[in-house]
Amino acid sequence: MQKKIRIKDIARLAGVSAGTVDRVLHNRGNVSPKARQAVEAVLKEVDYKPNIHVSALSLKRTYKIVITTPNISPGEYWESIHHGIRHAKEAYANLKLTIEVLTYNQYDIFSCMKVFRQIAEMEMDALIIGPTFHNETNALCEKMDERNIPYIFVDSNNEGACPLAFFSSDHYMCGTLMAKLITSLIPANSKIGILQAVRVGNQSANSTILRKRGFMDYISKQERAYQVLRIPFSVEEPENNETYLSRFFTDHHDIPGVVVMNSRGNYVASYLDNNHIHDVKMVCLDLTAPNVEALKKGQIDFLIGQEPEYQGFRAMKTMLEYLIFKKPVNRENYVQLDILTLENIGFYKRFNNILS
Amino acid sequence: MQKKIRIKDIARLAGVSAGTVDRVLHNRGNVSPKARQAVEAVLKEVDYKPNIHVSALSLKRTYKIVITTPNISPGEYWESIHHGIRHAKEAYANLKLTIEVLTYNQYDIFSCMKVFRQIAEMEMDALIIGPTFHNETNALCEKMDERNIPYIFVDSNNEGACPLAFFSSDHYMCGTLMAKLITSLIPANSKIGILQAVRVGNQSANSTILRKRGFMDYISKQERAYQVLRIPFSVEEPENNETYLSRFFTDHHDIPGVVVMNSRGNYVASYLDNNHIHDVKMVCLDLTAPNVEALKKGQIDFLIGQEPEYQGFRAMKTMLEYLIFKKPVNRENYVQLDILTLENIGFYKRFNNILS
DNA sequence: TGTATTTTTGTGTACGTACACAAAAATAGG
DNA sequence: CCTATTTTTGTGTACGTACACAAAAATACA
Numbered sequence A, B: 001m002q003k004k005i006r007i008k009d010i011a012r013l014a015g016v017s018a019g020t021v022d023r024v025l026h027n028r029g030n031v032s033p034k035a036r037q038a039v040e041a042v043l044k045e046v047d048y049k050p051n052i053h054v055s056a057l058s059l060k061r062t063y064k065i066v067i068t069t070p071n072i073s074p075g076e077y078w079e080s081i082h083h084g085i086r087h088a089k090e091a092y093a094n095l096k097l098t099i100e101v102l103t104y105n106q107y108d109i110f111s112c113m114k115v116f117r118q119i120a121e122m123e124m125d126a127l128i129i130g131p132t133f134h135n136e137t138n139a140l141c142e143k144m145d146e147r148n149i150p151y152i153f154v155d156s157n158n159e160g161a162c163p164l165a166f167f168s169s170d171h172y173m174c175g176t177l178m179a180k181l182i183t184s185l186i187p188a189n190s191k192i193g194i195l196q197a198v199r200v201g202n203q204s205a206n207s208t209i210l211r212k213r214g215f216m217d218y219i220s221k222q223e224r225a226y227q228v229l230r231i232p233f234s235v236e237e238p239e240n241n242e243t244y245l246s247r248f249f250t251d252h253h254d255i256p257g258v259v260v261m262n263s264r265g266n267y268v269a270s271y272l273d274n275n276h277i278h279d280v281k282m283v284c285l286d287l288t289a290p291n292v293e294a295l296k297k298g299q300i301d302f303l304i305g306q307e308p309e310y311q312g313f314r315a316m317k318t319m320l321e322y323l324i325f326k327k328p329v330n331r332e333n334y335v336q337l338d339i340l341t342l343e344n345i346g347f348y349k350r351f352n353n354i355l356s
Numbered sequence C: 001t002g003t004a005t006t007t008t009t010g011t012g013t014a015c016g017t018a019c020a021c022a023a024a025a026a027t028a029g030g
Numbered sequence D: 001c002c003t004a005t006t007t008t009t010g011t012g013t014a015c016g017t018a019c020a021c022a023a024a025a026a027t028a029c030a
Helices: A007-014 A019-023 A032-043 A052-058 A077-091 A107-123 A136-147 A171-184 A205-220 A238-249 A265-274 A290-298 A307-326 A352-356 B008-016 B017-025 B033-044 B052-058 B077-091 B109-119 B134-148 B172-187 B207-222 B237-250 B266-275 B289-296 B310-324 B350-354
Strands: A065-072 A097-104 A128-131 A152-156 A164-170 A191-195 A229-233 A259-260 A281-285 A302-305 A332-334 A337-338 B063-070 B097-104 B125-130 B151-155 B167-168 B189-196 B227-231 B257-258 B281-285 B300-306 B330-333 B338-340
Touching: A007 A019, A007 A032, A019 A032, A019 B008, A052 A307, A052 B052, A065 A077, A065 A107, A065 A307, A077 A097, A077 A152, A077 A307, A077 A332, A097 A107, A097 B300, A107 A136, A128 A136, A128 A307, A152 A307, A164 A307, A171 A259, A171 A281, A171 B172, A191 A205, A205 A229, A205 B033, A238 A265, A259 A265, A265 A281, A265 A290, A281 A290, A290 A302, A337 B338, B008 B017, B008 B033, B017 B033, B017 B237, B052 B310, B063 B077, B063 B109, B063 B310, B077 B097, B077 B151, B077 B310, B097 B109, B125 B134, B125 B310, B167 B310, B172 B207, B172 B257, B172 B281, B172 B300, B189 B207, B207 B227, B227 B237, B237 B266, B257 B266, B266 B281, B266 B289, B281 B289, B289 B300
Parallel strands: A065 A097, A065 A128, A128 A152, A152 A164, A164 A332, A191 A229, A191 A259, A259 A281, A281 A302, B063 B097, B063 B125, B125 B151, B151 B167, B167 B330, B189 B227, B189 B257, B257 B281, B281 B300
Antiparallel strands: A302 A337, B300 B338
8 A cells, every 4th residue: 555645746756846746736727738748747646635625724815605595494494404504514624714604595485586696796716505485596507607606506406597516305206206105005996195386486496396396207107096186285375385285184084194295294294193084194205303303203104304404414515525625516416205104214314423 | 604713812812911811721730729710701702613724733742543343355345334434534634544444254153252352452542333143243342441441332322332423324113114115015915925034153133134124023013914925045055045046936936026134135036037037026225236236137127225324434534523622422333224216325435526 | 939828736734642762851970 | 241052032944836027048130
């Protein structure tokens, strides 16, 4: 096992000084063709990997990164993403790094437009976006493209934009997986209730629609015929949901399984529990605090996790390494779809472990 | 947000030099009570976190760590653990670190004894053990205790030893989870085939036995009565297995589900496939290459993953941070039990991502 | 050819920590 | 009180990288 190669070693091998190697590595110019060639020849031979922690240590300039996502509520999905972002920042503690967070109301397109307009004018080195409204996001991205500011998506990709990368679960496959799980829990040829929030003013393809498509495609490919029934639900006007659910479960008192395609599964679980409706199998989404509680109580049977902390962590880490070390970036990054049950939920605290 | 506090800052606040702070931090002695008190007072006030990458950079001494596990085969469980260990080493690239790997035949107690005797005499700073034979492992650990050499277990804890820590899945809960999954796939009150390798010469509790117990406890708590049938199988004498399996599935041609409690699930899957026996649901263990292949082909329905890379990674990382930075250690560390299906297996390449 | 200007190159310092070594202070022994 | 010894303290250097600045070489122009 050979020793790690340093800038000084490259300099010696190329017959130049460390300063020249540094100039070649960072494309700072002011290098004679001869010297550049000599250094590049050595670089081709050896596997030089800069020590990124030392780099960060000696880095003089400061970076500013802006984060914009839907508003954050404690214990919910978007908080986990921000958690991951903060952890990545801590992993590069040496860096002089400023982070500015601007959130918007994901159910109010005007709130989003206002925040995005503000961001479009801000000074920054990079942007991380949790997209919700398709067109508004693309409008912001266009402005960033003009200004040559790199951006990365978390949670979903936004078709039409040119991000440096995105970190997201495969929403279509998520729907397929939910279909597989619910059909393994309920009798053949039975009814399935499906809850899928539709966002007002956002007609375009979003994660929920992709999930639904994955779900329906799986169901239709099965030999057994299931009857999929939509459960009315509104995130914007929660006061109506009690009525919606009550009406649905009265009409379909024999329904054996329910799938919730957004993170509000706990809402249905509580309704069923409060009304002493048991024996309804549930497959839900996201490890929000109330969902995890419902899983632990046995109200939810399978919960799908989308690694939000990890998404945030990787997005930030990727952005930093791109900005500072010009590290090449993978554009498409799909995270795990974790299947959680009462039995294995207790061991899922990965993020607390990784970076503590 | 306040700036990061450095040794120099502590020195200034305590009215001493950086050298004295260093001596207090590392317990190097030669500090007057007055100076020690002053420094400790400041340390109590501020939240000093040493920059571990810089520490490693300026560390003079070299460390030697010995690893012992069962032999490594490509694409199998123990290779993944070693993979994780190597990645942790790379994360501390600054460190002058020597690793020596000594493996033994996990089906041959004499091989284990021989290797462990050798290890007992070796010079080292720390030891990482993948235990198989209970008593032999404890004998080695006693010697390590005498010599004051810290050791960490991966894969399982070994009752009776005093490790610095262990990284393992909860084998009992793993069995419970497998029971939950197989019963969700097969009709009520049916037969279940269970394959569980018993290791010759190792009568004591090991992971497989714990899994079996978790499995049986879950089954017996169910309202539905399942008939659990043991499938004969021998890892040591694989030439007999064809006969064993053939006899079993002839006797029980109507069996709807099989659970494999070791990592050889693919063996049964292949047997069933070769003999055109379909409609047998399978729940198996470990993301070995052949198991993953069988899952992707649809021969296995659920595969349980035990995060072997992560176990190895964390064991090594924990040991290094303990040795060098005296970082306090959590003794009990249970990893995730990942549930894999055809649908979500494609996204499980976490380790490649984390540290690339 | 000589001087001014530009380009190229090498050297030195900072970052935060560990540790060696020298300097200073405290203590012991006569 | 003086010297020898021990204890305590401060200073300087190394680690690998980024970058500022000075030195050297090359080029331009009269």
